[in-house]
Amino acid sequence: MGLIVAQILTGLANAAALFLVASGLSLIFGVTRIVNFAHGSFYMLGAFIGYSLMQVLPGAIGFWSSVLLAGLLVGVIGVIVELCVLRPVYKAPELFQLVATFGVILVIQDLALMIWGAEDVLGPRAPGLKGIVRIMGEPVPKYDLALIAITPFVLFGLWYLISRTRVGILVRAATQDREMVGALGVNQAWLFTGVFFLGAALAGLGGAVQLPKGGADLLMDFNILAAIFVVVVIGGMGSLPGAYIAAVLISVLNVFGVAYLPQSTLVLMFVVMAVVLTIRPYGLLGREEVVGEHGQVGEPEQPIKPAGVKARIAVALLLLVLALLPLFGSKFATILATDIIIFCLFAASLHFLIGLGGLVSFGHAAFFGGGAYAAALLVSYVNAPMELAFLLAPLCAGMAAVIIGWLCIRLTGVYFAMLTLALAQLLWSLVFQWDEFTGGDDGMVDIWPAEWLSSTTAYFYFTMIVGIGGILFLRHVAHSPFGYALRASRDSARQAEATGINTKRVQWMAFSFAGAMAGVAGALFVFSKGSVFPVELEIARSFDGLIVVFLGGVKTLAGGVVGAAFLELVKDYLTRLEYWRLALGILIIIVVILAPNGIVGSIRKLAQRSGLVKNHYE
Amino acid sequence: MLELSGVNSYYTKAHILRDLGFSVQAGQVVSLLGRNGAGKTTTLKSIMQLVKPRSGSISFEGQSLTALPPHRVAKLGLGYVPEDRRIFTDLTILENLEVGRQPARDGVYEWTIDVLFDLFPNLKERRQNRGKALSGGEQQMLSIARTLMGNPKLLLLDEPSEGIAPVIVEQLAETILKLKAEGLPVLLSEQNMHFARIVADRAVIVEGGSVKYDGTFEDLDAQPEIRDTYLSV
Ligand SMILES: Nc1ncnc2c1ncn2[C@@H]1O[C@H](COP(=O)(O)OP(=O)(O)O)[C@@H](O)[C@H]1O
Ligand SMILES: [Mg+2]
Numbered sequence: 001m002g003l004i005v006a007q008i009l010t011g012l013a014n015a016a017a018l019f020l021v022a023s024g025l026s027l028i029f030g031v032t033r034i035v036n037f038a039h040g041s042f043y044m045l046g047a048f049i050g051y052s053l054m055q056v057l058p059g060a061i062g063f064w065s066s067v068l069l070a071g072l073l074v075g076v077i078g079v080i081v082e083l084c085v086l087r088p089v090y091k092a093p094e095l096f097q098l099v100a101t102f103g104v105i106l107v108i109q110d111l112a113l114m115i116w117g118a119e120d121v122l123g124p125r126a127p128g129l130k131g132i133v134r135i136m137g138e139p140v141p142k143y144d145l146a147l148i149a150i151t152p153f154v155l156f157g158l159w160y161l162i163s164r165t166r167v168g169i170l171v172r173a174a175t176q177d178r179e180m181v182g183a184l185g186v187n188q189a190w191l192f193t194g195v196f197f198l199g200a201a202l203a204g205l206g207g208a209v210q211l212p213k214g215g216a217d218l219l220m221d222f223n224i225l226a227a228i229f230v231v232v233v234i235g236g237m238g239s240l241p242g243a244y245i246a247a248v249l250i251s252v253l254n255v256f257g258v259a260y261l262p263q264s265t266l267v268l269m270f271v272v273m274a275v276v277l278t279i280r281p282y283g284l285l286g287r288e289e290v291v292g293e294h295g296q297v298g299e300p301e302q303p304i305k306p307a308g309v310k311a312r313i314a315v316a317l318l319l320l321v322l323a324l325l326p327l328f329g330s331k332f333a334t335i336l337a338t339d340i341i342i343f344c345l346f347a348a349s350l351h352f353l354i355g356l357g358g359l360v361s362f363g364h365a366a367f368f369g370g371g372a373y374a375a376a377l378l379v380s381y382v383n384a385p386m387e388l389a390f391l392l393a394p395l396c397a398g399m400a401a402v403i404i405g406w407l408c409i410r411l412t413g414v415y416f417a418m419l420t421l422a423l424a425q426l427l428w429s430l431v432f433q434w435d436e437f438t439g440g441d442d443g444m445v446d447i448w449p450a451e452w453l454s455s456t457t458a459y460f461y462f463t464m465i466v467g468i469g470g471i472l473f474l475r476h477v478a479h480s481p482f483g484y485a486l487r488a489s490r491d492s493a494r495q496a497e498a499t500g501i502n503t504k505r506v507q508w509m510a511f512s513f514a515g516a517m518a519g520v521a522g523a524l525f526v527f528s529k530g531s532v533f534p535v536e537l538e539i540a541r542s543f544d545g546l547i548v549v550f551l552g553g554v555k556t557l558a559g560g561v562v563g564a565a566f567l568e569l570v571k572d573y574l575t576r577l578e579y580w581r582l583a584l585g586i587l588i589i590i591v592v593i594l595a596p597n598g599i600v601g602s603i604r605k606l607a608q609r610s611g612l613v614k615n616h617y618e
Numbered sequence: 619m620l621e622l623s624g625v626n627s628y629y630t631k632a633h634i635l636r637d638l639g640f641s642v643q644a645g646q647v648v649s650l651l652g653r654n655g656a657g658k659t660t661t662l663k664s665i666m667q668l669v670k671p672r673s674g675s676i677s678f679e680g681q682s683l684t685a686l687p688p689h690r691v692a693k694l695g696l697g698y699v700p701e702d703r704r705i706f707t708d709l710t711i712l713e714n715l716e717v718g719r720q721p722a723r724d725g726v727y728e729w730t731i732d733v734l735f736d737l738f739p740n741l742k743e744r745r746q747n748r749g750k751a752l753s754g755g756e757q758q759m760l761s762i763a764r765t766l767m768g769n770p771k772l773l774l775l776d777e778p779s780e781g782i783a784p785v786i787v788e789q790l791a792e793t794i795l796k797l798k799a800e801g802l803p804v805l806l807s808e809q810n811m812h813f814a815r816i817v818a819d820r821a822v823i824v825e826g827g828s829v830k831y832d833g834t835f836e837d838l839d840a841q842p843e844i845r846d847t848y849l850s851v
Contacts, residue, residue, distance in 0.1 A: 175708075184765065287708075
């Protein structure tokens with residue numbers, strides 16, 4: 001009994017930081033509609049800045065002022081990010097801003113590396129709260145009790161701010177209809193900046209307050225990201241009490257998981273999330289999301305059309321050059337080209353889902369990695385020949401997509417995105433923790449292609465045929481009746497239903513198809529590298545896909561492929577630099593600001609304006 | 619006090635307002651009449667800068683509005699009541715009013731919650747209710763009251779009578795007359811000519827995004843062909 005109480009207390013204490021960070025994310029999303037990927041980075045900065053301050057400010061007063069100051073400073077950093085990076089792109093199509101926040105993650109990672117170095121930092125213990133108290137015979141750190149006591153006050157303070165003050169009323173009004181708030185004389189720009197300050201400050205506070213328990217390191221930005229998304233979604237977007245309950249639920253379950261079922265810890269929170277969303281699609285205390293109801297900006301869709309003659313010739317020439325690459329290029333260049341084609345196919349499959357289906361999946365890596373692992377498992381366990389494994393892998397990925405799609409398609413918007421993220425994460429943790437079967441962290445090795453494909457050149461041509469064939473096939477489907485039905489379901493579900501289209505089924509099929517195509521990319525990948533590791537299923541891989549799709553241009557068919565090729569090439573060059581993340585992050589931010597319609601979309605606009613290409617409306 | 623001339627507005631490529639121009643004088647209630655799709659809403663949105671006109675001038679008390687963001691237009695004293703009311707359904711009536719609140723303005727009637735509750739007694743009873751619990755008529759009242767909380771110098775009303783029970787429409791007409799009596803000028807977009815002539819001093823008829831008639835109702839009665847061409851009866 002005592003042990004259980006102690007464990008619950010530990011969970012409650014762990015919930016403190018989680019709640020702080022998650023509530024900030026929820027606030028920012030509620031008002032600005034920005035899914036702030038950089039929120040974990042604010043948390044990390046809070047920890048590092050808090051640590052540095054604690055080195056110079058002595059005693060208990062110094063400790064707590066450091067925590068508060070860290071929050072304030074991170075709030076100011078949030079304001080800088082909002083002003084410099086996000087304000088120029090508010091008018092871009094929805095969700096485009098998340099690319100910008102991804103750039104911010106990279107920049108902050110390298111800045112933190114420059115300032116604090118690569119070593120993990122051990123958090124100082126809180127002066128005056130260093131000891132333990134015995135509760136029912138079990139030791140409980142005093143600092144934990146302090147955290148448990150403080151959190152409800154923070155919750156109350158936030159609740160008061162949001163529900164009882166003018167600022168809070170404006171924030172809630174803007175959450176629903178920000179254009180109307182502006183038309184009533186409120187400067188929304190100011191409101192957005194204020195909300196960003198508060199949201200970032202909360203993340204910074206979270207980072208600083210957990211220092212005595214967890215310290216600071218350069219991985220904590222991504223490590224907390226999944227958890228805070230889960231908390232926000234389980235609690236219900238925009239609900240502070242919901243976020244608190246969810247943070248407590250996740251943290252307490254996690255403590256029990258660590259104690260009684262250690263192999264479950266990574267999976268646990270995603271299982272909880274999947275269960276909650278299946279029963280309550282909008283979270284414990286959330287309400288249905290109405291996406292883009294008012295104040296929606298952005299241009300109407302340009303109708304997509306088959307490529308023109310000039311474009312076809314250009315593509316044919318490009319393919320020809322590519323096909324000749326092994327003859328004049330180095331082996332290294334051939335391998336790079338192979339990697340790029342594989343990534344392009346992955347991106348094209350995600351683009352199909354996002355661009356045509358309007359289904360923004362945050363977990364597409366599940367099917368890329370899924371295909372790769374399926375092939376690897378078949379080769380390792382049933383000694384399947386490469387050709388067979390290669391054929392079956394996309395089917396396995398497709399099957400996974402059928403199942404995951406069935407669970408997710410009922411949801412829309414951010415909830416859909418989050419559930420795909422959670423289920424992808426579930427798959428990842430399964431692979432990561434099931435050592436005996438999947439090799440866990442050590443991955444699976446010795447997965448080589450058949451004899452006839454064993455040379456770099458042969459495999460390059462194989463990749464080219466399959467990869468480019470896959471991309472063309474995706475294009476072909478986009479122009480087929482199924483593609484039209486998919487776009488109709490995206491643009492106006494009700495009208496599509498009226499014409500006899502079962503929109504949910506169309507979307508489910510699209511999800512499965514895109515998953516299978518990602519599986520093809522995964523199979524190509526595993527045989528080109530000869531190995532596969534859990535990182536191929538990770539959130540970061542899914543994000544890579546998202547970034548290139550948005551960077552290339554969601555509303556253009558070529559967007560995903562161009563974005564992927566661009567990013568791979570740039571990365572190949574930049575990763576030779578010491579601070580390549582900084583450079584890449586800044587580059588991404590610049591592209592986002594200069595080309596708010598994506599690379600392809602913005603180039604086309606430019607061409608239209610200069611009269612090179614005809615506009616569909618004229 | 620409000621002047622529009624040569625205004626051209628677009629929704630991306632669709633040319634909606636074509637060289638539209640008219641003016642509203644202090645103390646007047648002007649009705650902007652026209653069929654569905656004539657461009658009334660676009661006109662009001664262009665004034666508020668919710669739609670940015672590509673060319674033409676819009677000025678209020680001599681100040682040009684065309685370069686301003688909507689919140690600055692509102693701050694100058696233009697009170698906008700949108701067609702679809704757009705009340706904040708998750709906020710209570712009191713909170714909705716709070717969003718609209720702006721500091722008092724020199725020489726302009728200063729609205730308080732109590733005065734507005736006298737004007738709209740239904741709202742008073744339900745002041746702690748959320749917006750979504752209100753009927754269509756009550757939402758319209760709330761939308762007007764919310765805008766009045768900004769102490770506007772000129773009120774832009776977009777089809778307030780649309781989709782509202784006849785009894786409530788009568789109340790609404792009385793309310794607008796009261797506002798006029800307080801010296802508040804109104805630009806009222808309407809399809810309903812009967813409603814418009816009860817409250818308005820002047821009719822401006824739009825069709826296809828341009829002004830087709832600008833004058834009194836009496837003169838309009840003398841030209842039934844205009845009425846029959848541009849308004850559905
Ligand atoms: N958001 C929009 N995008 C494109 N066209 C629009 C939009 N809103 C209105 N329109 C078109 O502009 C024209 C004028 O509309 P509107 O100003 O709403 O007319 P009214 O208010 O007189 O009924 C109509 O033809 C309508 O179809
Ligand atoms: Mg209208």
